[in-house]
Amino acid sequence: MKGTWINRALLAPATLWLLGMLVLPLIVVIVFSFGERGAAGGYVPAFTLAQYANLPARLTAFKNTLIMAPLGTLAALVVAYPLAYYLAVRVSPRWRTLLLILVIVPFWTSILIRTYAWIFILGGRGLPLLLDMVGIADVRLMNTSFAVLVGIVYGYLPLMVFPIYVSLEKLDKRLLEASSDLGALPFATFRQVTLPLSLPGVATGCMLVFILLMGEFLIPALLGGGKVFFVGNALVDLFLQSRNWAYGSAVAATLVVIMLITVSLYMRLAMRRAGQRDDVSLF
Amino acid sequence: MRLYALAVYLFLYIPIGVIVLFSFNAGRHASDLRGFSTQWYGKALANPIVMDSLTTSFTVALASAVMASLFGTMAALALQQVKGRMRVFYDAMIYVSIMIPGIVIGIATLIALVTVFEVVNPFLASIWPTGPEAAPKLNMGLGSLIAAHTLFTMSLVIVIVRARIAGMDRALIEASTDLYATPWRTFWQVTLPQIFPAILAGFLLSFTFSFDDFIIAFFVAGSQTTLPIYVFSSIRRGVTPEINAIGTMVLAVSLTLLITAQFMLRKREKPTRR
Numbered sequence: 001m002k003g004t005w006i007n008r009a010l011l012a013p014a015t016l017w018l019l020g021m022l023v024l025p026l027i028v029v030i031v032f033s034f035g036e037r038g039a040a041g042g043y044v045p046a047f048t049l050a051q052y053a054n055l056p057a058r059l060t061a062f063k064n065t066l067i068m069a070p071l072g073t074l075a076a077l078v079v080a081y082p083l084a085y086y087l088a089v090r091v092s093p094r095w096r097t098l099l100l101i102l103v104i105v106p107f108w109t110s111i112l113i114r115t116y117a118w119i120f121i122l123g124g125r126g127l128p129l130l131l132d133m134v135g136i137a138d139v140r141l142m143n144t145s146f147a148v149l150v151g152i153v154y155g156y157l158p159l160m161v162f163p164i165y166v167s168l169e170k171l172d173k174r175l176l177e178a179s180s181d182l183g184a185l186p187f188a189t190f191r192q193v194t195l196p197l198s199l200p201g202v203a204t205g206c207m208l209v210f211i212l213l214m215g216e217f218l219i220p221a222l223l224g225g226g227k228v229f230f231v232g233n234a235l236v237d238l239f240l241q242s243r244n245w246a247y248g249s250a251v252a253a254t255l256v257v258i259m260l261i262t263v264s265l266y267m268r269l270a271m272r273r274a275g276q277r278d279d280v281s282l283f
Numbered sequence: 284m285r286l287y288a289l290a291v292y293l294f295l296y297i298p299i300g301v302i303v304l305f306s307f308n309a310g311r312h313a314s315d316l317r318g319f320s321t322q323w324y325g326k327a328l329a330n331p332i333v334m335d336s337l338t339t340s341f342t343v344a345l346a347s348a349v350m351a352s353l354f355g356t357m358a359a360l361a362l363q364q365v366k367g368r369m370r371v372f373y374d375a376m377i378y379v380s381i382m383i384p385g386i387v388i389g390i391a392t393l394i395a396l397v398t399v400f401e402v403v404n405p406f407l408a409s410i411w412p413t414g415p416e417a418a419p420k421l422n423m424g425l426g427s428l429i430a431a432h433t434l435f436t437m438s439l440v441i442v443i444v445r446a447r448i449a450g451m452d453r454a455l456i457e458a459s460t461d462l463y464a465t466p467w468r469t470f471w472q473v474t475l476p477q478i479f480p481a482i483l484a485g486f487l488l489s490f491t492f493s494f495d496d497f498i499i500a501f502f503v504a505g506s507q508t509t510l511p512i513y514v515f516s517s518i519r520r521g522v523t524p525e526i527n528a529i530g531t532m533v534l535a536v537s538l539t540l541l542i543t544a545q546f547m548l549r550k551r552e553k554p555t556r557r
Contacts, residue, residue, distance in 0.1 A: 007361045011373075013350075014358035014437060018376040021434040025391030032394060043394070079291065086288045099288075101545065106295050108488070109537040110495040112511050113530040116518055117298030120305070123522065157295065215384020217498055222518065232386045232498075239502065245394055252387050259384075 033249035041243025051250035058251055061234040066258075068145065068220075068230065069213040072152035073160075073206050079153050080160035080205065085194070087161070088168035089176075100165065107158035115151050115222050122147050122223070143225030151219040156212065160205040167201030168194070203270040207263060214259050231255045299534060306527035323528040332513060333529065340494055340510040343425065347432035348489040354433070355440025356482050359448060360474075362441070380438040389502030392431045396423060396503070423505030431503045432496060436489035440482070443548075447481035480547040487544035491537045 036046040055062075087099055106114060120126055122141040131139050141147050171194065179189040217232030224233075231251065238248035306324070310317035327333050362373060380388075400421045411418035451474070459469040497511035504512060510533065517526050 004364075007364050010357040010361035011365070013354040014373075014441070017354065017430075017434055017437055018373075018380065021392060021430055022376060022380050022388075025388070025395035028395040028398060029387075029391045043398070079294075082284070082287050083291045086284050090284055091288075099292075102292065103295070105538065105541060106299065108491060108541045110497075110511065110530075110533050112495070112497045112514060113302065113533055114298060116514070116522075116526065116530060117302050119518065120301055120522055121298060154294065154298065157291075211382060212384070215386045217386050218515075232384070235386055235390060236501070239390055239393065248390065249394070252390050256383065256387060 029249045029252055032246050033253045035246040035249075037244050037246050041245070043245040046246075051247045052254070054247060055250065055254060058231070058234050061229055061231045061251075062254075062258075064220075064228060065214060065216075065230045065232075065255075068148060068152075068228070069210055069216075072149055072156070072213050073210045075149055075153050076156050076160045076209050077202065077206060080157055081164060081198075081202070084161045084164035084168055084198075084201070088165050088171070089173075089194075100162075103161050104158050111155055112218060115155065115219055118147070118151050118154065118223055122150070142223065143227050145224075145228050147223040148220050148228045151223045152213060152216075155219060156209045159208050159212070163204035163208070164198055164201040167198045167204075171197050199270075203266075206270070207266060210266075211259060211263060214255065214262075302527050302530045302534070305524060306531040308524055308527070310524070323524040324532070327525050327528045327532075330525070332508070333510075333525075336508040336510045336513040339425070339428075339507050343428045343432060343500075343509065344490045344493040346429045347436055347493045348486050350429070350433045351436035351440050351489040352482050352486040355437045355485060356444050356478070358437070359441045359444035362445065363448060377438045377441055380435055381442070385435075385496070385498040386502075388431065388435065389499040392427065392434075392499070393423070393502040396427050423503055424507050427503040427505065428500055428507060428509070431499050432489075432493040435499075436492050439488060439492065440485035443485045443488070444478055444481045447478045451477050484544040484547040487540045487547070491540050491544075495533070495537060 032043050033051055034047050034049070036044045036048060036050070038044045083103070087096060087103075091099060119142065122128075124142070128139045128141060131137075175193050175197075176189055179193050180186070184192065215232055216230050217236060220228050220230045220233055221236075235248060235252055235255075238244050238251060305316070307319050307321065308316050309320035309322070358373075362370065365373065400423075404418075404420055407421075408415035408418040455473050455477075456469055459473045460466075464472070495511065496509075497515055500509045500512055501515070510529070514526055514529060514533075517523065
């Protein structure tokens with residue numbers, strides 16, 4: 001139908017962008033991570049493993065990320081699952097679309113503004129003041145791991161609800177009837193029928209949230225107040241404050257490698273058990 | 284069960300409600316509520332820094348959304364004919380650009396562009412006909428913001444438009460060809476009208492993404508300030524009613540665009556599901 005030259009022309013801008021703004025920058029990061037820091041910051045060409053050897057200097061950031069990202073994923077899962085179940089199985093189809101849109105809409109709006117709202121709520125004049133009125137005095141919520149977890153669940157909940165909803169919605173309701181006809185108690189039905197069939201959705205949701213959490217910066221920066229910080233916060237510090245590009249590149253490269261390893265291990269474990277991955281649309 | 288769902292919806296919407304509520308607060312402090320007033324909107328809109336950053340955000344969002352939907356649609360159309368290794372390569376690139384953390388994209392773009400500029404600027408100065416002083420100096424700023432935002436929004440458009448092409452009725456294209464339409468005419472009269480809602484939805488999502496993006500802009504903005512960067516640095520100095528007003532306006536803009544995008548995607552999806 002169309003000549004290959006038309007095809008090439010159509011692909012040219014996208015190719016230029018992908019190569020120039022994605023591949024080249026990522027290569028630069030890898031190259032820089034083997035370099036040295038200049039006297040006034042920046043980068044001096046070299047081939048050394050010194051930056052990688054120095055990674056333990058930012059161990060706390062890696063440790064926090066590797067603890068808080070799985071914890072945040074789990075918290076989001078615990079909150080999201082019952083809602084997804086409710087939307088897929090219990091709610092009448094008339095309301096379903098509206099309720100689903102209401103879940104997804106916050107996700108597409110500014111995460112900055114939404115996280116900011118929690119500074120308001122968790123800050124000294126918000127919830128702690130209310131708690132004080134009912135007699136629970138001196139509760140500090142801001143700048144704690146709890147605040148960061150609340151922010152994470154709040155920010156990423158929609159991303160978890162949707163894939164679980166999709167896998168539960170496909171579930172054949174007759175299976176549930178069959179199970180209860182065969183004398184299974186509701187909980188047994190859930191554990192033996194519903195839960196296993198929803199695992200692909202759970203796996204997809206967990207993976208999406210986990211990946212995004214690994215690179216999180218805003219939520220710990222705003223709600224963790226320098227006490228709970230992720231690798232993302234260390235990276236901002238390294239690139240924008242101390243301008244240590246070589247070391248920063250090594251930290252960034254390590255983050256991506258850890259992400260790739262955990263995600264591929266996870267895919268192997270979870271996806272194989274859960275069967276084929278569902279195609280999930282977030283729109 | 285229903286109560287639980289209600290609680291989750293409250294959890295999702297109360298924070299947004301709080302911001303909107305307090306943005307109309309007459310009090311001088313962010314957190315004591317003293318009657319209704321729109322003064323903070325007036326103050327925010329009269330603040331030249333806010334207006335400057337709003338203009339920057341708007342320019343960047345518009346430019347990157349236009350480029351993303353144009354380049355993304357072109358690529359999505361072309362990728363239909365691409366098979367084999369090349370296809371794997373493009374698919375991998377597109378997913379990498381969506382999945383890689385924004386912060387890594389920001390960092391990588393920053394150091395790559397600064398390094399490229401360090402090479403290109405002296406070169407430009409040496410060959411410039413009217414002398415090295417008159418030579419343009421490439422710098423981080425609007426251009427780098429637009430280029431970086433175009434990368435990830437373009438991938439988004441490719442994914443959305445490709446999904447739409449996959450759901451398209453092939454028979455119509457065959458019918459058009461059988462009726463002796465040129466490929467060009469088939470494209471304008473059959474393909475484009477069918478994929479147009481997806482392109483528009485992609486455009487609106489790209490605009491919202493770029494308009495709301497903080498982390499990539501934080502690295503590549505140079506001396507420019509976008510609205511999210513302004514809001515972020517203001518939050519650092521404390522919670523103010525002015526930020527509530529800006530936040531409410533930002534939420535209103537993205538909500539309007541999103542609902543339109545959602546509407547575009549749904550309206551056209553239905554007929555194909557017959």
